[in-house]
Amino acid sequence: MAQIELDGINRIFQLGDSQVHALRDVSLRIEAGEYVAVMGPSGSGKSTLLNLLGLLDRPNAGHYRLEGRDVTTLSADEQAAVRSARIGFVFQSFHLVPRLTAAENVALPLMLAGIPPQERTSRVTQALKDFGLEPRAHHRPEELSGGQRQRVAIARATIMRPALLLADEPTGNLDRATGQEVTALLEDLNAAGMTLIVVTHDPSMGERARRRVLMEDGAIQHDLRRDAAPS
Amino acid sequence: MSPADTLRFATRAALGYPLRTALMVLAMSIGVAAVVMLTALGDGARRYVVDEFSALGANLLIVLPGRTETGGVNPGSFVSSTPRDLTNDDAAALLRLPLVLRVAPLAVGNSEISVGGRLREVMVVGTSADYLDIRGFGVASGQFLPREDFGRASAVAVIGETIRAELFGNQNAIGRMIRLGDHRLRVIGTMGPAGRGLGMNSDELVLVPVATAQAMFNTNALFRIMVETRGREALAPAQRQLEALLKARRDGEFDFTVITQDAVLGTFDRILGALTLGVAGIAAISLAVAGILVMNVMLVAVTQRTGEIGLLKALGASGRAIRLAFLTEAGLLSLAGALAGFALGHAGAWAIRLAFPALPAWPPDWAVAAAVGTALGTGLLFGVMPARRAAALDPVQALMKR
Ligand SMILES: Nc1ncnc2c1ncn2[C@@H]1O[C@H](COP(=O)(O)OP(=O)(O)O)[C@@H](O)[C@H]1O
Ligand SMILES: [Mg+2]
Numbered sequence: 001m002a003q004i005e006l007d008g009i010n011r012i013f014q015l016g017d018s019q020v021h022a023l024r025d026v027s028l029r030i031e032a033g034e035y036v037a038v039m040g041p042s043g044s045g046k047s048t049l050l051n052l053l054g055l056l057d058r059p060n061a062g063h064y065r066l067e068g069r070d071v072t073t074l075s076a077d078e079q080a081a082v083r084s085a086r087i088g089f090v091f092q093s094f095h096l097v098p099r100l101t102a103a104e105n106v107a108l109p110l111m112l113a114g115i116p117p118q119e120r121t122s123r124v125t126q127a128l129k130d131f132g133l134e135p136r137a138h139h140r141p142e143e144l145s146g147g148q149r150q151r152v153a154i155a156r157a158t159i160m161r162p163a164l165l166l167a168d169e170p171t172g173n174l175d176r177a178t179g180q181e182v183t184a185l186l187e188d189l190n191a192a193g194m195t196l197i198v199v200t201h202d203p204s205m206g207e208r209a210r211r212r213v214l215m216e217d218g219a220i221q222h223d224l225r226r227d228a229a230p231s
Numbered sequence: 232m233s234p235a236d237t238l239r240f241a242t243r244a245a246l247g248y249p250l251r252t253a254l255m256v257l258a259m260s261i262g263v264a265a266v267v268m269l270t271a272l273g274d275g276a277r278r279y280v281v282d283e284f285s286a287l288g289a290n291l292l293i294v295l296p297g298r299t300e301t302g303g304v305n306p307g308s309f310v311s312s313t314p315r316d317l318t319n320d321d322a323a324a325l326l327r328l329p330l331v332l333r334v335a336p337l338a339v340g341n342s343e344i345s346v347g348g349r350l351r352e353v354m355v356v357g358t359s360a361d362y363l364d365i366r367g368f369g370v371a372s373g374q375f376l377p378r379e380d381f382g383r384a385s386a387v388a389v390i391g392e393t394i395r396a397e398l399f400g401n402q403n404a405i406g407r408m409i410r411l412g413d414h415r416l417r418v419i420g421t422m423g424p425a426g427r428g429l430g431m432n433s434d435e436l437v438l439v440p441v442a443t444a445q446a447m448f449n450t451n452a453l454f455r456i457m458v459e460t461r462g463r464e465a466l467a468p469a470q471r472q473l474e475a476l477l478k479a480r481r482d483g484e485f486d487f488t489v490i491t492q493d494a495v496l497g498t499f500d501r502i503l504g505a506l507t508l509g510v511a512g513i514a515a516i517s518l519a520v521a522g523i524l525v526m527n528v529m530l531v532a533v534t535q536r537t538g539e540i541g542l543l544k545a546l547g548a549s550g551r552a553i554r555l556a557f558l559t560e561a562g563l564l565s566l567a568g569a570l571a572g573f574a575l576g577h578a579g580a581w582a583i584r585l586a587f588p589a590l591p592a593w594p595p596d597w598a599v600a601a602a603v604g605t606a607l608g609t610g611l612l613f614g615v616m617p618a619r620r621a622a623a624l625d626p627v628q629a630l631m632k633r
């Protein structure tokens with residue numbers, strides 16, 4: 001049993017009279033611990049696929065089994081519980097809450113999951129240390145650089161120790177050097193066992209992944225695997 | 232999400248948008264302050280009147296000439312259009328009733344008082360010895376009116392404190408002669424200061440025997456008769472006896488009115504209570520307006536924070552957690568507004584008391600509780616819709632919006 005099993009997924013958006021077929025008959029299997037880059041031209045359905053994988057969206061047709069369980073039929077709150085425990089998101093635009101400090105942003109998932117404050121503090125402190133953000137703990141997002149912001153976002157995405165980390169163009173708003181740092185960070189997390197699925201435009205970043213899913217017009221064109229990771 | 236976390240999160244969110252928060256707190260506080268202040272005014276007026284009448288004493292019956300119909304029209308009211316006067320004989324007869332302790336007939340009018348060239352207008356009250364105890368007045372010096380037949384027009388007077396000071400200054404007033412209209416009277420006593428009620432201030436009165444006043448004003452009629460009964464329980468039976476007696480004395484006609492302090496107080500209490508309630512209701516409309524403002528402000532907040540809501544959902548927040556967070560925020564803003572309005576209203580009531588010292592303008596507890604309660608209620612009620620809207624947002628759409 002693969003960690004992720006998509007079967008015949010279709011996602012159709014209704015735009016006035018016209019329909020946009022964002023995903024067509026997508027079937028995909030991803031094993032636990034894999035490192036997948038989703039690539040393809042703009043509008044090819046990459047974000048839609050990632051949102052479906054993250055249970056933020058529902059398909060119009062098809063089945064999604066996550067860790068053996070059919071999650072398409074779950075209620076909104078059941079899906080929220082799965083997101084909380086099993087899935088971490090990293091976004092292109094960071095999505096930090098502007099009025100909260102770095103530490104508070106990282107603590108958000110713990111707070112939402114109802115974890116007691118003492119445990120929260122120790123876990124957040126550890127995470128900030130792991131991501132080199134200790135001196136920035138009490139700064140607000142506006143006082144942080146782009147790279148620092150994305151590191152805060154990654155710390156937040158992984159604080160619940162999810163099995164699956166989804167990143168939609170995580171380096172899209174960063175300069176090249178900072179983007180590489182962030183990529184390395186994500187790869188470290190993958191090396192530690194987290195399944196990593198990254199949507200990217202950047203070919204060099206795609207090259208680093210062991211598996212590349214190439215999308216075009218809502219369908220998977222190529223699913224390329226490389227046997228050995230680059231060292 | 233624990234309640235404490237929800238509260239903290241909502242507080243941070245409210246403080247994160249100071250202008251919006253200040254605006255809403257202001258609107259809410261104006262509504263609450265309006266209720267608190269206007270009810271303070273209304274209740275102050277009610278208390279003022281009640282205090283005024285309470286000075287009368289609880290065991291009192293007041294007999295007025297004429298019939299004030301309260302129970303519809305009866306044939307008698309067509310027959311006798313001009314009621315018979317109340318007389319000193321009526322008063323004397325009442326004094327013989329077993330349940331009656333004291334009787335003070337009253338004849339009232341204005342006259343001029345003069346002593347050695349000093350002249351002023353005064354209110355003259357013709358009454359009897361019992362008046363002092365019935366009204367709870369005190370004599371400062373000398374003595375009060377003598378206990379004598381109501382028909383005797385003794386040439387004596389008891390003067391109020393203000394009159395005494397104006398006419399005699401530092402000199403002793405007792406035993407001095409005054410001219411009251413065409414009558415020369417001897418001052419036998421002066422009233423102690425203060426003693427208020429029913430719009431009469433004993434400081435400014437000249438009290439004379441009832442028959443003297445009647446002679447002065449050339450009438451046999453009485454303005455009213457004040458009757459004190461033997462204890463509070465005797466009030467109702469005494470009223471029945473009194474009515475039967477007076478009816479018998481005027482050929483069975485009920486052309487007089489008996490009022491009790493309770494009845495008068497009750498009426499004023501009801502009228503002014505209703506007035507206060509009405510005023511509070513009008514002020515409460517401003518609270519409803521504030522409630523609508525709360526709703527709009529919260530809707531703006533939901534729109535403003537759409538991205539944040541999408542993020543919270545992506546991080547695993549349930550719809551309930553988001554609903555609660557926004558509802559708590561609306562509740563907090565309303566609470567802050569209610570507390571600010573409470574303080575503002577009390578300050579306003581204080582200012583009213585300062586401007587009109589006679590008016591005990593204290594907001595009644597029920598009004599304060601109702602205002603603060605309504606503020607919280609409307610805040611939460613009108614917060615429900617925006618909170619629901621926030622919880623129902625599609626996470627993908629919400630995340631796309633920045
Ligand atoms: N909410 C939506 N409503 C309508 N059309 C949408 C919506 N989301 C995505 N689409 C359309 O679906 C297609 C795929 O979009 P998306 O998955 O965002 O592409 P990508 O991330 O590969 O650029 C596009 O044509 C886009 O316009
Ligand atoms: Mg995209």
